[in-house]
Amino acid sequence: MSGKEKESGKEQTLKEIFAQLDEVIEGMEQEDVSLEETFELYHKGMDMLKLCNDKIDKVEKKMLLLDDEGEEHEFET
Amino acid sequence: MARNVYSVKQVNAYIKNMFAQDYMLNCIYVKGEVSNLKYHTSGHIYFSLKDESGTIACVMFAGQRGGLSFRMCAGQQVIVLGSVAVYERNGAYQLYAREIRLDGEGVLYERFQKLKQELEDMGMFAPEYKKPVPAFAGRVGIVTAPTGAAVRDIMNIARRRNPYVQLVLYPAQVQGEGAKESIVRGIRLLDRAGVDVIIAGRGGGSIEDLWAFNEEEVARAIFDCETPVISAVGHETDTTIADFVADLRAPTPSAAAELAVYEYGKLAQAIREYQVHMSRMVLQKLELNRMRLMSYETKLKYLHPQNLLRDYRQRAAECEDDLRLLMEGALGEAKHRLSLYVEIMKGLSPLKKLNQGYSYVKAGDGGALKSIRQTKPGDELLVYVTDGVISAAVTDKKEEQRL
Numbered sequence: 001m002s003g004k005e006k007e008s009g010k011e012q013t014l015k016e017i018f019a020q021l022d023e024v025i026e027g028m029e030q031e032d033v034s035l036e037e038t039f040e041l042y043h044k045g046m047d048m049l050k051l052c053n054d055k056i057d058k059v060e061k062k063m064l065l066l067d068d069e070g071e072e073h074e075f076e077t
Numbered sequence: 078m079a080r081n082v083y084s085v086k087q088v089n090a091y092i093k094n095m096f097a098q099d100y101m102l103n104c105i106y107v108k109g110e111v112s113n114l115k116y117h118t119s120g121h122i123y124f125s126l127k128d129e130s131g132t133i134a135c136v137m138f139a140g141q142r143g144g145l146s147f148r149m150c151a152g153q154q155v156i157v158l159g160s161v162a163v164y165e166r167n168g169a170y171q172l173y174a175r176e177i178r179l180d181g182e183g184v185l186y187e188r189f190q191k192l193k194q195e196l197e198d199m200g201m202f203a204p205e206y207k208k209p210v211p212a213f214a215g216r217v218g219i220v221t222a223p224t225g226a227a228v229r230d231i232m233n234i235a236r237r238r239n240p241y242v243q244l245v246l247y248p249a250q251v252q253g254e255g256a257k258e259s260i261v262r263g264i265r266l267l268d269r270a271g272v273d274v275i276i277a278g279r280g281g282g283s284i285e286d287l288w289a290f291n292e293e294e295v296a297r298a299i300f301d302c303e304t305p306v307i308s309a310v311g312h313e314t315d316t317t318i319a320d321f322v323a324d325l326r327a328p329t330p331s332a333a334a335e336l337a338v339y340e341y342g343k344l345a346q347a348i349r350e351y352q353v354h355m356s357r358m359v360l361q362k363l364e365l366n367r368m369r370l371m372s373y374e375t376k377l378k379y380l381h382p383q384n385l386l387r388d389y390r391q392r393a394a395e396c397e398d399d400l401r402l403l404m405e406g407a408l409g410e411a412k413h414r415l416s417l418y419v420e421i422m423k424g425l426s427p428l429k430k431l432n433q434g435y436s437y438v439k440a441g442d443g444g445a446l447k448s449i450r451q452t453k454p455g456d457e458l459l460v461y462v463t464d465g466v467i468s469a470a471v472t473d474k475k476e477e478q479r480l
Binding site: 059 | 246
């Protein structure tokens with residue numbers, strides 16, 4: 001399955017991105033952070049959000065059927 | 078009175094015949110609790126079946142013992158197959174048992190409890206083995222029947238929550254012969270097919286219908302599965318071994334779909350919220366810095382040398398004023414004293430006396446004439462009066478004695 005690495009990788013990344021985003025926000029909320037650092041964090045955050053969006057492929061999926069050989073087929077309801 | 082009178086035998090025989098001709102009574106399943114149990118030495122078993130309403134006498138003859146595969150005990154719930162017939166000798170009917178088995182639910186419940194205990198003792202339900210269900214699964218595997226409510230519910234809910242998630246169904250046989258093997262195969266195949274989470278379950282049914290999910294093989298397949306498994310068997314109230322061993326138990330297949338498929342709308346919203354939050358943070362930071370700048374500006378203005386200079390200038394002006402005041406004071410004082418002296422001097426001035434008819438006489442050689450001895454006739458004298466000087470000549474001098 002070529003999808004395996006890609007998909008499981010995606011799951012991790014999405015979750016990781018959100019964790020990193022939280023860190024970025026936390027960093028921005030620090031009082032002693034400079035304006036330059038704030039801008040830097042902002043750009044980093046925006047890049048991550050873009051990554052987030054890119055991670056989700058927005059193609060509607062039809063259910064697949066797995067046969068006993070492990071092959072996937074279209075599922076007709 | 079043209080009444081017929083019958084013998085006991087006739088009546089009993091009549092009733093027996095009625096029972097014998099009744100189709101239902103000849104082959105009937107009766108369920109109840111075993112009581113008054115007696116294993117007779119002859120091999121016959123006598124007992125009663127009772128429920129909350131009453132009892133029925135039963136007998137299983139030695140010849141029918143093949144229909145009993147366990148040791149019957151009082152208190153057991155059993156189902157007896159047999160016929161109801163009349164025993165003429167005491168005019169009573171009883172159930173002639175051909176087959177006795179433990180009531181299905183009772184048996185299954187016992188098996189369920191036993192397996193649950195075994196697996197629990199082995200630690201298969203331990204929380205440390207539970208794998209977390211991914212928050213953002215991209216591919217969701219499903220082991221259930223390809224037709225029926227369960228798969229439809231899962232599909233509908235998944236599509237509603239997130240149509241971008243790929244569902245992969247292993248069409249399993251979930252009840253009857255071969256069900257557990259089919260479910261186990263489905264779990265294993267999906268585990269290898271690279272899905273992020275697997276839903277294993279089926280819709281509601283009787284305990285027998287759900288039984289495959291109480292099988293040890295299924296439990297082990299779930300336990301050994303590398304992919305997190307959500308169990309979703311029957312209704313909320315149904316609990317199976319699969320539920321205990323699964324990484325997460327969903328009360329129903331619909332609930333499992335909600336647990337496995339994240340809501341795309343919420344994710345999109347979270348992304349938007351992050352965006353808004355970060356923008357707000359930047360603006361806030363900017364505003365903060367601007368305020369700081371303004372405060373520095375004020376401070377700097379305050380500390381400008383011009384300000385210092387103005388201060389010094391003011392102090393210099395103040396000093397000048399002080400000096401002037403002091404000087405004026407001292408001058409005034411001196412003037413005052415001078416005028417005082419002038420007045421005193423005035424009082425002492427001989428000119429004043431001249432006013433009153435006195436005059437000041439000077440000898441020709443310059444000194445004030447105070448005695449006759451300073452002059453002789455013929456000398457010139459100067460007589461000073463208030464408005465001028467008279468030159469006079471001495472004609473005579475005469476000494477006089479003054480008191």
